[in-house]
Structure formats: structure tokens, C-alpha cells
Amino acid sequence: MIYNIAMVSDYFYPQPGGIESHMYQLAQQLINLGHHVIIITHAYGDRTGIRYLTNGLKAYYIPAFVLYRNTTFPALWAQFPILRQILIRENIHIVHGHASLSSLCLECILHARTMGLRTVFTDHSLFGFADAGSILGNKLLKFCLSDIGHVICVSHTCKENTVLRASLDPSNVSVIPNAVLSPNFMPDPSKASKEFITIVVISRLYANKGADLLSVVIPKICQRHPMVRFIVAGSGPKEIDLEQMRERYQLQERVQLLGSVRHEDVRNLMVKGQIYLHPTLTEAFGTVLVEAASCGLLVVTTKVGGIPEVLPPHMTVYSQPSENDLVDAVSEAIEIVQENRFHINPRRKIDPYEFHRQIEKMYQWSDVAQRTLRVYNSIDTETLHEPLVNRLTRYYGCGTWAGKLFILVIIVDCLLYYILEWLYPRSQIDSAPMWPRKTTKSNSASYTND
Structure with missing residues (x-):
């Protein structure tokens, strides 16, 4: 019918x-x-x-x-x-x-x-x-x-x-x-920096999406890992808090705040990074996690709501929605990326194209x-x-x-x-x-x- x-x-x-x-x-x-x-x-x-x-x-x-x-x-x-x-x-x-x-x-x-x-x-x-x-x-x-x-x-x-x-x-x-429309989220490792490790965040900047947690975690990660850079896209009432954090810790060269971005630009933004960070406090599914994995990024996210149902364990590093746990989870992801970059017996292999093939089979409109x-x-x-x-x-x-x-x-x-x-x-x-x-x-x- x-x-x-x-x-x-x-x-x-x-x-x-x-x-x-x-x-x-x-x-x-x-x-x-x-x-x-x-x-x-x-x-x-x-x-x-x-x-x-x-x-x-x-x-x-x-x-x-x-x-x-x-x-x-x-x-x-x-x-x-x-x-x-x-x-x-x-x-x-x-x-x-x-x-x-x-x-x-x-x-x-x-x-x-x-x-x-x-x-x-x-x-x-x-x-x-x-x-x-x-x-x-x-x-x-x-x-x-x-x-x-x-x-x-x-x-x-x-x-x-x-x-x-x-x-x-x-x-x-x-x-x-x-x-996810997989052809629109093809990985391209050549776009990512070879000198730095780039962490991408794309989210509405509201309290329930973990924006307050993000403002606290970014300075600690930057202090612990000098080779890390952040790209943050999204808008909301907590955007001013991130701007103040960047000024307070003088992270203008390491934290890029892009504001709201169009959905068709998300892929081009994601492929600039190696890690995707999603510090949400509540989430029923999290489509952006699937998009990030399809682009070949290692996903760091809080273990809340329906998020554990979304991606297989080898694509994710989970954290509790707390400051110290999230810093430790991001540090673990950074170590995994470095191990894969320098081929130092990585604890898990990150193959962007294999990530994409698996996501393509798992999620189809x-x-x-x-x-x-x-x-x-x-x-x-x-x-x-x-x-x-x-x-x-x-x-x-x-x-x-x-x-x-x-x-x-x-x-x-x-x-x-x-x-x-x-x-x-x-x-x-x-x-x-x-x-x-x-x-x-x-x-x-x-x-x-x-």
C-alpha cells in the first residue's frame, strides 16, 4: 500500500x-x-x-x-x-x-x-x-x-x-x-594533522550535552598533553563559558571554537581529527557518534543512556560523566592513537576504512x-x-x-x-x-x- x-x-x-x-x-x-x-x-x-x-x-x-x-x-x-x-x-x-x-x-x-x-x-x-x-x-x-x-x-x-x-x-x-548516510562520511586520514593529535567536538552547547564538563576537561587535557589540539563546533548558552575558558588559560592557539556549522560541513570537520569527544550527560542514541566512527575517528564518550548500544567496543573508549574519568579516558585514547601512529604494539588497531565499512553494514537508512x-x-x-x-x-x-x-x-x-x-x-x-x-x-x- x-x-x-x-x-x-x-x-x-x-x-x-x-x-x-x-x-x-x-x-x-x-x-x-x-x-x-x-x-x-x-x-x-x-x-x-x-x-x-x-x-x-x-x-x-x-x-x-x-x-x-x-x-x-x-x-x-x-x-x-x-x-x-x-x-x-x-x-x-x-x-x-x-x-x-x-x-x-x-x-x-x-x-x-x-x-x-x-x-x-x-x-x-x-x-x-x-x-x-x-x-x-x-x-x-x-x-x-x-x-x-x-x-x-x-x-x-x-x-x-x-x-x-x-x-x-x-x-x-x-x-x-x-x-547514517555512509557515502557522506567517508574517512580521509590525509586531512588530519601529522604533527598534532586533534580532538573534535560537535555538539549543542547545553548543560545536558556536557558543555560544563567540557569547559573543565579541555584545560586539563591540554596541560597533560602538549601535542593535543581541539576543534569545537556548536552553539548554545554555554558557548560563552568555553570562550572564557580559552581566554583564562590562554589556549587560543590550541582550542578552535567554530560556532554553529551546517550538517553538510560536519564530515569535512571530522576528518581533521583522530579522536571524537562526546561528553554528554544524557543521550538516547547519539547519531553523531556513528558519523564520527564512519569517518574513522576513535570515539571517547560517556557511558550514559543508550550510548553503549551504538558502537562496538573497539571503536570507543568509555568514561563515567565525571571530570577525572573523562580526562583519563581521553588520555587513553591519545595513547592508542600514538601507538597506531608509531606502530608501537597498539592495544587496539585503528583502521579508518575498516571502521567505515563496519558502520556501513550496521546502519542504513x-x-x-x-x-x-x-x-x-x-x-x-x-x-x-x-x-x-x-x-x-x-x-x-x-x-x-x-x-x-x-x-x-x-x-x-x-x-x-x-x-x-x-x-x-x-x-x-x-x-x-x-x-x-x-x-x-x-x-x-x-x-x-x-
Whole structure:
């Protein structure tokens, strides 16, 4: 069956990141398999309206108030009219939301179920249970996923976290990891310095990504290893801390701060180093680790979240998320690189091209797309048009008081949907033309819209 799929999230290009890359690459693979895919996200500056990306991928940048870290304000019903217009206009069968902190994603999933559409949610992150923000976020996630068709997580650790946070049935949650476009991350050892050992860091500079730990670790490593140089790419509120650290320890010649970089420039940056450092405090998967290993770098990372599931042991040096452990782990990696450079009985062999070949076999977007399609096919279509009382029963189980509030929200959502159906009938909404798909018949190229 050919599906019309809407992928929804607050996080998409031009903002760089793992979720953004995941959505784009998965959409491209599904398009190559003959499906129609659109992206729904919020406007980024002057990037508003409809934009066409590679291979006919259509992105809707809808106007919305951005609250924090490119997440829209949770307005609940404010976006329903425009989301309904898009879903009807594109004849969408499946709404696939990404990221549990994306208000736009959760709202669209809620409205899609009211419209009788299939829904899928992919969680890319780990969150706690104790602080006020986590408690509120988990309750909202439980509400929005109470009536979900299926849930996908990017690692087994992420699955355990999501099942507990949203009180989900584990049998309704699948694990499909991220992948990497291997040809875009070919190793090139000739680009790395022969005089120095270069450590590359590419990350959003936030506290949860270990930016505070990085500010403390870099001076100690530079003091212990005079031949080491750092290249740090990324932006965020902790960027000023790194700049102050560099000034305080006079490391201008040894620490290069590049700020935000485009994803297409990541490979050219990685091949300048021999070691990739990832000092994160929490991570569900870590796509950048796969990209670094594909480029032939030895990866030093903290042993948290789903990271131990990502790479085989011979590609990584693990550390606890603490200052001294991370310095020791980086020092061990530096010794391994030197042993390979001077052929002094290395404790482990670093072959960049062998790393790349192994990653190419392990992580492929075509495999991710096929497994995602199996998830789409597994959704029970009998529940799409079930009586409203069945939906309300599931929401009622979200809590003594919260359940009653959620039932009220769903009733209002249904009433608003019927009002919109009356004010703006489907018959008056023009269907969007499908992007022509290239097919081959009798050794000649033709185009079709079927």
C-alpha cells in the first residue's frame, strides 16, 4: 500500500541536529519507496510557507510562537484549523510525530486521532521523573500517547524510559535506531594533522550535552598533553563559558571554537581529527557518534543512556560523566592513537576504512525505512473510527483528576473538529498535486503521479 505521510515536529531544517537529520533522511527513503511524505514544522525566521526540498519533499513552515529552544508554545487548539487544512489537502493517511518536547508534534497527533488518522510517535531523547518539568512533561506525554497507534524509540534504553514515562504497553513500542548516510562520511586520514593529535567536538552547547564538563576537561587535557589540539563546533548558552575558558588559560592557539556549522560541513570537520569527544550527560542514541566512527575517528564518550548500544567496543573508549574519568579516558585514547601512529604494539588497531565499512553494514537508512513501514502496516485500522467512548476510556485512565481534565479536552477537540467541518467543508479544500515520481518502463524514463 502507498501511504501519504505527514512527519511533524518543531525541530527541522534549517536548524541542525539529530532529529532534523532523522526526519529528512527517513522521508527521503520513504519517497524512494514510492510513498508521499510532507514535513510540518514551525516557521524559522523568514522561512515560512511551503518549501520544496530534494526529491520533491514538501515542508510546511507554519506560523507559531516559539517559546524555548525552538519549541512552540503549547496552545493545544490554536493550530488545529491550519493542521486540519494541511492534512486534508495532502490526503494524509499517517501522522508521524517526532520528539516528546515538541508541542506541535503532540498537538498534531491529538488532532489526527480526532480526525480518524493513523498515528505514530518516535521518541529521540531521555528524560527524568523527579523534577517539576519532567513530571509535567511526562503527564502531557502520557495524555497524548494514550490513543497512539504505535511508538518507536531509537534505543532499548529509550524504550524503557518512554514506556515508564507514558505508561505504555511495551508490546506497542518498537526500537528502530538512527542511521547514517555512509557515502557522506567517508574517512580521509590525509586531512588530519601529522604533527598534532586533534580532538573534535560537535555538539549543542547545553548543560545536558556536557558543555560544563567540557569547559573543565579541555584545560586539563591540554596541560597533560602538549601535542593535543581541539576543534569545537556548536552553539548554545554555554558557548560563552568555553570562550572564557580559552581566554583564562590562554589556549587560543590550541582550542578552535567554530560556532554553529551546517550538517553538510560536519564530515569535512571530522576528518581533521583522530579522536571524537562526546561528553554528554544524557543521550538516547547519539547519531553523531556513528558519523564520527564512519569517518574513522576513535570515539571517547560517556557511558550514559543508550550510548553503549551504538558502537562496538573497539571503536570507543568509555568514561563515567565525571571530570577525572573523562580526562583519563581521553588520555587513553591519545595513547592508542600514538601507538597506531608509531606502530608501537597498539592495544587496539585503528583502521579508518575498516571502521567505515563496519558502520556501513550496521546502519542504513533503507533498513530504517523498511522497519518503519512494518510499523505503519501493523497499526490496527479497526480503532481508527471506533466510538468516542472508547477513546475517552483510555484518557480517563491517565489519573484521578488529570483523566477528567483530559476527557474534557478531547470533547472540546471533537466539537471544534465538527465546527471546522461545518465552516470549511472538505469539498471546498483543494487537493494538493502529488510530486511526479520517476519510473522506468521499457528502458525509458517516464513520470507518474499515481
